[in-house]
């Protein structure tokens with residue numbers, strides 16, 4: 001029996017929600033129940049998370065190309081379905097210049113790259129609710145990193161190797177060909193066993209990504225199915241693929257494969273042992289050179305924090321990386337990239353002028369219950385940040401292109417009296433002395449407090465008087481300077497605080513009333529430079545508004 005005949009027993013291609021091909025089986029999840037097929041290939045019906053799956057014997061003559069062709073049919077249907085979810089829903093929490101999903105849930109930035117004369121940025125998206133399910137990739141493009149155009153839903157969970165999520169990854173630009181590496185995530189059977197493969201999709205002339213299938217199947221020795229988020233880069237003659245991995249002893253590590261042609265990959269080993277017991281899983285690695293030093297950036301999960309206020313085990317940061325003569329890698333001096341609440345899965349890209357530019361998910365795994373979720377969308381990306389490494393210090397700055405959004409600029413003296421800015425989207429620069437506090441998003445019973453605590457010499461970010469629903473409300477960072485220089489970007493439901501010229505950063509989503517547009521300083525007057533920011537041309541980076 002051909003696969004087309006099996007599809008028609010399942011109510012036709014329109015009725016197919018997912019296809020899986022584990023071992024010698026073909027499993028089809030249907031949208032609407034059908035009569036049990038009366039065919040020798042049919043084995044049984046199973047229920048998986050409330051959905052019906054029909055299990056068949058895999059047709060013996062099913063070729064890889066035939067299966068990929070079916071994937072394209074399902075992908076077209078899934079992309080068509082997602083089209084109805086591309087118009088941004090109105091929301092009082094909607095940022096005016098950060099990238100947010102039109103509806104549904106956004107998480108990691110993916111495939112961030114300058115390609116064919118344009119910045120390309122993909123992100124993880126689940127259109128059909130504020131939950132972590134069946135991830136798609138959205139593609140946005142830009143000429144200036146400020147005005148973004150929604151291009152399309154680039155990848156959907158349509159294939160047997162990624163049917164439960166086209167997970168995160170990076171892109172490589174070769175001439176006018178874009179190679180996009182990602183992790184295919186599938187769950188098999190009622191027990192939902194996870195199966196992970198590393199996959200590639202290639203875009204040529206017209207820019208449409210075409211899936212080529214898995215390039216790495218099976219697991220390296222001593223690694224669980226938690227191995228994902230490929231970063232691919234070239235060193236000398238060899239391409240390297242670095243993956244976030246979990247060992248069978250539940251230690252987070254980096255797994256490395258190498259290739260000469262981007263197609264055939266050889267496993268080289270696990271790296272990062274020198275960091276010891278450093279979380280149970282490392283996600284979303286990136287590797288790059290900055291100011292003559294190689295760095296590995298990744299997100300270790302499960303590290304406990306000393307601070308009683310910090311209860312979330314999702315960390316972010318970068319370590320110095322030392323490449324050996326053979327294919328080896330040593331990590332040292334791990335440091336956090338962001339000391340706030342909402343910063344995860346950062347990716348970097350090299351701009352044509354050589355700048356290393358970072359963008360991260362302004363959100364955290366497991367946290368979806370926020371006021372915007374009531375309106376049908378969750379999370380946003382951070383602003384684009386230039387990374388520098390000088391005199392042993394890694395710094396982050398908002399990219400200079402953001403200056404094109406300045407609408408008004410004024411010098412203000414901030415005092416205990418409320419200064420009403422009238423808007424919640426601004427770029428504020430000032431210097432605090434120890435003992436002073438800056439209140440932002442103030443009014444209507446809300447405020448976000450940034451306090452220079454003279455006793456502990458810590459800058460404290462306190463979001464306890466906002467509508468934020470996450471458990472943690474306080475973050476702190478140790479500062480050893482006499483004065484604390486701040487540059488703060490606020491955008492309706494977020495704040496990014498760059499401290500002492502980007503040596504530290506604190507990022508948070510901030511949910512307050514629309515009327516909370518005031519600011520004040522306690523503990524002495526402060527001169528500040530206040531710029532209000534306007535929305536870019538396509539504020540939601542969405543087709544409907546572009």
Ligand code: FRU
Nearest residue numbers: 108124135167168283284345
């Ligand atoms: C990080 C992450 C990645 C994974 C993706 C799935 O936020 O868990 O490891 O590829 O999200 O959406």
